[in-house]
Every structure is written in C-alpha cells, then in structure tokens.
Amino acid sequence: MTNDVLIIGGGVGGTIVANLVAKEAGDRARVTLVDSTGMHVYQPGFLYVAVGQEKPENLSREESRLLRSEVKLVVDQATLVRTDDHKVVLKSGKTLRYDELVLATGSRIVPEEVPGAAGAHNFYSMEGATRLHRALEQFTGGTIVIGVAGIPYKCPPAPVEFVFLLDDYLRARRLREKSQIKLLSPLNRAFTIEATSKLVQPILAERGIELTGFFNVETVDPINKTVTSLEGETVGYDLLVLVPPHRGAKLIEDSKLGDARGWIPVDKNTLKHTEHPDIWALGDATNIPISKSGSVAHYEASVAADEIVAALKGEAPPAHVYDGKVMCFLETGQGQATTIRFDYDHPPVSPNPSHLWHWAKALFNKTYWHTVPQGRLP
C-alpha cells in the first residue's frame, strides 16, 4: 500500500521531513509538499540584510531545487485542513488527500496588533529588513530604539545580535558618536536566557548600548516618536525597530487546529498533534515552549520523519524522540560570536565570544543550501 504523506510549508522543517520520508519510505509513500511561494528563504540572513552585510537575492532558492526528485512540489496556498475527510483545500480550489499530514506552517508577524506601530521597522521579513537597511543608510545620527512587542517571537537572541551588528554598522559609518542605541527588554536582562545574558551584558555596556529592563512595548506614538511599555515607561526615538507580535499561520487558525494564537498543540517529544494521531507539527508552528528558530525545526524534522516512516512500515515508534535540543549562534559584533546550546533537561550554556564562532556561523550560512534542507546534517 502507498500512503499519501502531505507536508504543508517549504521552510527548513518541512523540506527536511519531505526529503527524509521520500528517501526512507521508498514505495510506501507518495510525498507531496505544498508551499505558497515555491521559494525557500533562509531567514537567519534577514539580520545581515538590515545592516548591509548580505544581499536579499542570496537568501532564497527555488524550493524545487532543494527537494529530492521523488517529492512532488505543489505551489499553492493551503487554506483549510479538513480532518473529517483527510483533505487539504488549496486556494486554487484543488484538494489534496492525506494519510499522514505534517504542518510546517511557521509563524507570521502581526505588527498591526500594536497601536501606532505600523511604521516601525523590523527585521522579520525580507521586506522589513530591506526597508530597515534603506532607513539606516539615510540615518545621520540620533536615537535608535529596539524593543520587543510580543512573546513568543522568532529567534530569541535576534534583538541582541541586531544591536551588536548595528553598533558595528554605525562605527563603520562614523555615526556612532552621534547616535544612541537603546535595547528595551521584556525582562531585567538582555534576553530570556540568564547564562547568555550574563555573558553579553558586559559587552553591551562596553559598546555603550543602553539596556532598559522590564520594558514590554504596548503602544507607539509615531507623531511624538515615543514608545510606551505595559509597565508605564515612555522612551523617545528617532528610529524605531520592533520585534512584532507573532501568531501561528492563518491556515491553522481557520482550520481550528491551534490555540487562541494559532500555535499547534503537540506532544513535546513525538511532535504529534494532541488530538489527531495522523498529524505532526514542527518548527515555529507548535505550542512547545521552546525557541522558535530554524535550529529547532531542523532537529525536530528527523524525529517527525522517523515517526512517519515507522508508521508507514508498520513498525513500533522509534526510540529517538525530540529532546528539546536547540543550538543557536549569537553574533556579538566586531567579528565575534558565541553559541547557545540546551535541551529539555540541560540549562543553556554559552562559550566566551570569539572569532571562531563568528566564522562558524558565516560558514553555516554559506553551506546551509547544500546540507540542511537535504537532511544531510544530523
């Protein structure tokens, strides 16, 4: 018997699952991947686009070139999952049947949820990063404020990385002395992880980057150029960069497969939907209280693929489950970086920042296209 394995979303998680299932399941599966654009985007590169260190065209490839030949790619928008008859409805009107469904639908940003924030900059989309880069090119000095307007958001250390890269950028343009960089953090530290915060806070101070704690962005006044927190504090800015609130995909909300914010409830080890045994979800799309990052989607993908292949072969579920593993790089500016590694049972650890980790990240950014989507990196 040949099962229909349907994957929604051609990001890092969905692409790896498609390739691994196609490779391991052979004739047991017809693997189809649906993606709304047909382009695979390397989102960690947005930060570099914002500060002019990367060109947008280097961050995307045709999804068809990253998939094994056995995987059928359908470029269309999935609009509804019908669990009663195991079908996914597409925008074109077509429907696709599934026996096993993988929701790798990611997250979306909703800046409109923050009153006054429509004009604020962000580095959470190609358009946002490109527009921010243009604004920085025209910047001649003043106060740049970076704040967080919603939790959870993609890549928890990104705001910290951004302020370090921004500091480098302004120094290179000889604007640093005429500028202030203010990082507003939801907690009383640089970001959620305490060990890494302790490591980066002295570097923030050394670079003259001002950290304001317990500042959860609530509203923006674009006329008077101020941002106000839930805690009642107000800060003025000349250029505002916000991490916008995130939600799960509209498909998930419309199909009632997620919680109130569209995050899909899954078992944190098997990634199986808590109510539908033939649906898996991974990456940003889930409600697992762990980083929303490509790294998580990457490690989860092999677990979901192994589970599906075992089910197709009629074998017992694999012993290999997702253990909460996360491995992220964190740029600290001036050509240095550190890493953050942890899992469900081990608290985060970070080595001292060094040039080595910066080069490791640069190498990963370049080799990504030939290793990760194909499932070649464990």
Next chain:
Amino acid sequence: MSVAVVMKLDLKGLSCPLPIIKTAKAMKSIYPGEYIEVFATDPGSVPDFKAWAQSTGNSLVESDVQDGVFHFVLRKKEA
C-alpha cells in the same frame, strides 16, 4: 489570606517572560492598592517577579511555593 484579591491569574505552563507580561497587562486593569494573585510553574518566575515588582514600584506581598506551583500576591502601587 487577609487581603482582598480582585484578580487571579493562572499562568501555569507558561515560560518566561510570559508570566511577567500577562501580569503586567492584568495590573493595568486594576486600581491602585488592589491585589492580584498569580500561579505559575516557571522556576524563573521567582526571581523575575521579585525584580519586576522592585523595578515597577508595585509590591510583591507574598511569594511561596505550593505543590510545585509558585504563588505570588502583588499589590498595585498608588498612582
């Protein structure tokens, strides 16, 4: 408990900094001098609530743990 709690927040299962953010939002909806009671399971919430109260001028009047659930009572600062 001797104080009148006007709102209870069940934040069990949420990881930091969500308990702080949900509490900060809830504090906006009560009057100065009123109390809010919070239940959370994230161990980081113990130091975070203490530091948050200090930083914002609200008072953390109770902080204890009952059967693995962290329990806090906060009093909103006078306007």
